Amino acid sequence: MPAALVFEHISKSFGSARALADVSFAVEPGEIVGLVGPNGAGKTTAMQIALGFLLASSGSGSLMGRRFGDAEARRSLGFVPDAPVFFAGNAFDALRFAAQLNDVTPTREAMEQVLTRVGLTEWKRDVRRFSRGMQQRLALAQALVHSPRVLILDEPASALDPLGVFDVRTLLKELRAEGAAILLSSHQLSEVALVSDRVAFLNEGALVRYGRLDELLGSADEVEVALSNFVPDAGFLTRWGEANTSGVWRVRSGESRDFLEDAWARGAELISVTPVRGDLTALFLEWTGKSAKGDEAAPR
Amino acid sequence: MKSLRIAWQLLWANRWLWLLLVLWPWGMAAILLVGGLHPAPEDVEAALEQQSIYGLALVAFAGGALLGNEQRSRRIVLVLSRAVSRRQYLGALWLAAFLPLVLYVLDLALTGPLLGPPPFVLWQTLGALLLLSLTTASLAVMASLTLPGVIAGVVSLVVLSVPLLLPPGWQIAQTRLLQILLSGPATEHVRLVFGAGCLETLVLSGAIFEAAVRIFERRDLRLKSE
Numbered sequence: 001m002p003a004a005l006v007f008e009h010i011s012k013s014f015g016s017a018r019a020l021a022d023v024s025f026a027v028e029p030g031e032i033v034g035l036v037g038p039n040g041a042g043k044t045t046a047m048q049i050a051l052g053f054l055l056a057s058s059g060s061g062s063l064m065g066r067r068f069g070d071a072e073a074r075r076s077l078g079f080v081p082d083a084p085v086f087f088a089g090n091a092f093d094a095l096r097f098a099a100q101l102n103d104v105t106p107t108r109e110a111m112e113q114v115l116t117r118v119g120l121t122e123w124k125r126d127v128r129r130f131s132r133g134m135q136q137r138l139a140l141a142q143a144l145v146h147s148p149r150v151l152i153l154d155e156p157a158s159a160l161d162p163l164g165v166f167d168v169r170t171l172l173k174e175l176r177a178e179g180a181a182i183l184l185s186s187h188q189l190s191e192v193a194l195v196s197d198r199v200a201f202l203n204e205g206a207l208v209r210y211g212r213l214d215e216l217l218g219s220a221d222e223v224e225v226a227l228s229n230f231v232p233d234a235g236f237l238t239r240w241g242e243a244n245t246s247g248v249w250r251v252r253s254g255e256s257r258d259f260l261e262d263a264w265a266r267g268a269e270l271i272s273v274t275p276v277r278g279d280l281t282a283l284f285l286e287w288t289g290k291s292a293k294g295d296e297a298a299p300r
Numbered sequence: 301m302k303s304l305r306i307a308w309q310l311l312w313a314n315r316w317l318w319l320l321l322v323l324w325p326w327g328m329a330a331i332l333l334v335g336g337l338h339p340a341p342e343d344v345e346a347a348l349e350q351q352s353i354y355g356l357a358l359v360a361f362a363g364g365a366l367l368g369n370e371q372r373s374r375r376i377v378l379v380l381s382r383a384v385s386r387r388q389y390l391g392a393l394w395l396a397a398f399l400p401l402v403l404y405v406l407d408l409a410l411t412g413p414l415l416g417p418p419p420f421v422l423w424q425t426l427g428a429l430l431l432l433s434l435t436t437a438s439l440a441v442m443a444s445l446t447l448p449g450v451i452a453g454v455v456s457l458v459v460l461s462v463p464l465l466l467p468p469g470w471q472i473a474q475t476r477l478l479q480i481l482l483s484g485p486a487t488e489h490v491r492l493v494f495g496a497g498c499l500e501t502l503v504l505s506g507a508i509f510e511a512a513v514r515i516f517e518r519r520d521l522r523l524k525s526e
Binding site: 054072074081088 | 302305306309312313373374375377378379380381382383384385386388518519520521523
């Protein structure tokens with residue numbers, strides 16, 4: 001099945017400022033791709049190019065097989081902006097307007113269903129007086145009311161309470177199961193990690209990492225090694241550092257063999273070697289070259 | 301149809317302003333007629349011409365401001381993230397600038413006879429206003445692609461007035477229509493003036509709108525980042 005959303009060597013500059021540089025990735029039907037990166041990394045620019053709001057300086061892209069910017073292609077698209085805005089009217093007016101722009105005239109029942117699905121219970125009030133969380137739910141309903149095959153979501157849960165975040169997570173998984181291709185941009189890395197199949201990491205306009213989440217997390221693997229009958233000498237400590245308070249060393253997977261040989265040569269007995277999975281936040285910090293304290297990452 | 305839907309939303313968002321506009325000719329008529337005053341025909345004619353200029357200015361400033369407002373408010377995102385082309389969107393802006401003028405002209409047509417101007421003065425003035433506002437709407441929408449709202453409005457009015465500068469042998473129907481608004485009705489070749497005026501306006505406003513679409517399709521939206 002062809003990819004639903006394709007970025008091919010897309011670059012974008014604003015004057016002399018480079019916003020995106022040779023970015024290529026794709027979102028397949030039935031998968032969620034998390035688009036992550038620090039502020040100013042180019043996430044919004046990438047999404048706006050896919051939506052046709054911005055024109056790529058070079059490269060090309062397609063949405064459901066049609067070039068970015070093609071209005072017909074956007075009939076298959078649902079978009080949730082980071083800060084939704086609405087015209088005057090109640091939730092039904094907002095849904096009807098959004099659907100009609102996609103050449104769909106929804107029934108009252110269909111609108112009630114989609115509002116219920118996103119957990120919006122207030123239907124009659126002017127939507128401009130909704131709380132930010134309610135507006136975000138309504139924007140999600142607007143994105144879903146015409147049953148799109150591609151979703152571009154820019155921080156879809158940033159204004160939601162934990163229950164709302166859980167609802168959105170569940171909804172995204174359901175939509176994926178229904179075959180939707182979803183591009184999800186969020187700073188809530190734990191949420192991205194929970195739902196994404198693949199992650200595209202942008203930094204300073206460049207695609208720094210792109211791949212399956214489990215592979216990317218695996219790439220940061222470390223192992224925890226527990227030893228017994230072992231008092232490390234100065235040479236060992238210089239090379240491998242001190243054990244933690246439980247007497248366990250944490251070393252990179254690629255260096256574990258050297259570590260074990262070094263320890264065995266000094267008479268240590270091995271108790272256990274336990275793989276330590278990376279997490280997306282740690283990877284984020286690593287890819288941006290920062291440590292958890294915000295300093296430049298120290299070489300290991 | 302989509303353009304009309306979007307235009308309706310834009311107009312509804314500013315409905316109080318448009319309501320005021322619709323009531324304006326009635327208010328003016330009431331002021332002129334209050335206490336059984338019967339203004340002189342030349343005063344009525346001058347008032348009508350003045351109100352027509354206001355109408356053109358309204359189209360120019362509304363048309364010049366809409367795109368900027370929608371980009372600033374980011375409501376443009378709500379529309380253009382759907383199956384709406386840039387052409388349809390500009391069409392909506394054009395309609396949102398022009399349609400209130402139709403109401404305004406209708407109002408003037410209803411209130412005008414109460415003040416008693418000669419019918420040919422009323423119909424020529426309103427006809428010229430209606431035709432010139434088509435061109436003004438296109439000019440204002442085009443100017444708004446590159447200029448801020450008020451400046452776009454001013455520039456579109458200035459460009460609209462350019463035919464007045466043409467030497468007599470080179471004058472076009474737009475020149476005559478402008479002259480009707482500024483210095484009174486035509487007394488000869490009226491059918492020719494309005495026939496040519498209709499044709500010329502359709503071609504001119506269509507060409508300007510088409511150029512605006514071509515430019516808009518090749519431009520990035522200017523969205524304020526959150």
